[in-house]
Amino acid sequence: MTLSEVVKLAARGDGVTADGRHVALAAPGDMVDIAAEIIPGPHHVVPPCRHFPKCGGCQLQHVDDETYADYLVERIGSALSAQRLEVPEIRPPHLSPPRTRRRASLRAEKVGKRIVFGFNEAVSHFIVDIRECHVLLPQLFAMVDPLRGLLDVLLAPRKTANVTLAWTDQGVDVAIDGVSIEGYAAHEALTDFAQAHRLARLAIDEGYGSEPRWEPEPVTVTFDGIQVGLPIGGFLQATADGEAALTQAVAEAIGKAATVADLFAGLGTFAVPLSAKAKILAVEGARDPALALRMAANRTGRSIAVEHRDLFRRPMSDAELGQFEAIILDPPRAGAKEQTPALARADIARIAYVSCNPATFARDARTLVDGGWRIDWIKPVGQFRWSTHVELAAAFKRV
Incomplete structure (x- = not known):
């Protein structure tokens, strides 16, 4: 019987054999025969949920945490390589525990x-x-x-x-x-x-x-001890511990910057904690989150100015961005294609980029690198446990 070893996971979670076959529900280290029957290997685990794999909420319950973490790193590295970018230090991923999605x-x-x-x-x-x-x-x-x-x-x-x-x-x-x-x-x-x-x-x-x-x-919802009104259907990071991991990464990426612009700021996930040590301009395109954040800032006296602005239609100019020592960028899945050219030109020292889509992150990173930036490091965050959804925080510095 001819067997092929599964060597990695594809983007959608299928196992990929050494000879290039894609096999659903296979894990690296599994052996697969010609009929696609799987002989489980050391990284193949019993899925904890009776609904797996039928339920679309999870795609990777059949792999262990080591493999899941490797998958997140590989997704990010592959996206960067597709843009012909050098892969920087990718730190060990943070994985949110089971039963924590809020x-x-x-x-x-x-x-x-x-x-x-x-x-x-x-x-x-x-x-x-x-x-x-x-x-x-x-x-x-x-x-x-x-x-x-x-x-x-x-x-x-x-x-x-x-x-x-x-x-x-x-x-x-x-x-x-x-x-x-x-x-x-x-x-x-x-x-x-x-x-x-x-x-x-x-x-x-x-x-x-x-x-x-x-x-x-x-x-x-509370950020750094400050309560912010949550609009109906308002966006929250998927898990509290994932939010904490991203916030810590963003704080490290911007360093000791005293003036910071938080673009696509939402309810203030990053703006509120960082306002304890820096002056923040929070820019948000959706009216209700911008209003909720402005009210919270006014009520508590935090140093947060809020601008309601659609950064897709009216991105900030390099002159506007140059007033700040650091920029935080947390766009939706579509990325920040309209904003990154001005960021690439702006006279600023640091950028913290939070992304939920490695492909659009890599596209925007290409623009920044071409403008004289380098990716210092990337921290993957697996908030959507056992899914193919990848999030990350990255630190950019001027070359």
Whole structure:
């Protein structure tokens, strides 16, 4: 029998053999025969969740942590090599523990007389009806069964809804869209549900935008001891410990800079902690997070100026950027293609770049390197445990 060894993981999580075959659910060190049967090797582990690999929430539960960490490093290195960039020091990845994800988007559908509720199947619109989850915070997963009961009342047959869960200072924040609330009984059911489960907030979107139906006190998240209002559906780093790892990396990357511009600042994940030692300009394109951060800064007296500005349509100029000693860049998955040319020219000393997409990070890094910068180091962060989603923080310095 001819066997081939799996030597690495591909970008989508398939095992790749020495002769170039891609084999689903194989780990490095596995042996694979001609019929793609897998003989498990030393890095192949038993997946902890009954829903793996059907559930699209995880793709890599069958590999050990050493292999998962190597996968994150390889993804980043490959993206840089594709841009013909020298791969710098890539530090050991930070991996968030299981059951620590504090935000998630789930889908629900009424099938016959039951509610199917969970993540989509891998590469599919079908929903996996989750009965356990090894990535969600227990406080969030505890809401899955109760929400099935509520959705059974709200959803019409064969209709679907999207449910966003987040863990906040006040507890579980729930936002549902794709349902219609008709009649006094339905409205009362929402209030009763929110009270019974002590929700921080329950928001409903009937097609005209989300509005809170229950929010006994303003919902907040805390950065460095400062509470910032959380808009409905507002962005949070996936795990608290992953956020801490990124914040620590950003602080190291900007060093002792006394004036810092935080671009794509969101709610102030980095701006708030760093404002204890530096003057910060936080620039954010979404109105609600910018307003929430401005209110928190004004209330606490932190040295944070907030500018509501779309950096895709109106990027900062090199002259504007040159007023600061360091820049923090934390764009969405699309990267910061419009902003990086001015960054490459700007008279600044340090850049901390936080990315959730190695490909667009590498593209932007190419622009910076061509402008006279070098990548000092990169810290991978695996917040989305067992997934192919890769996050990183990188330090850039002038050559």
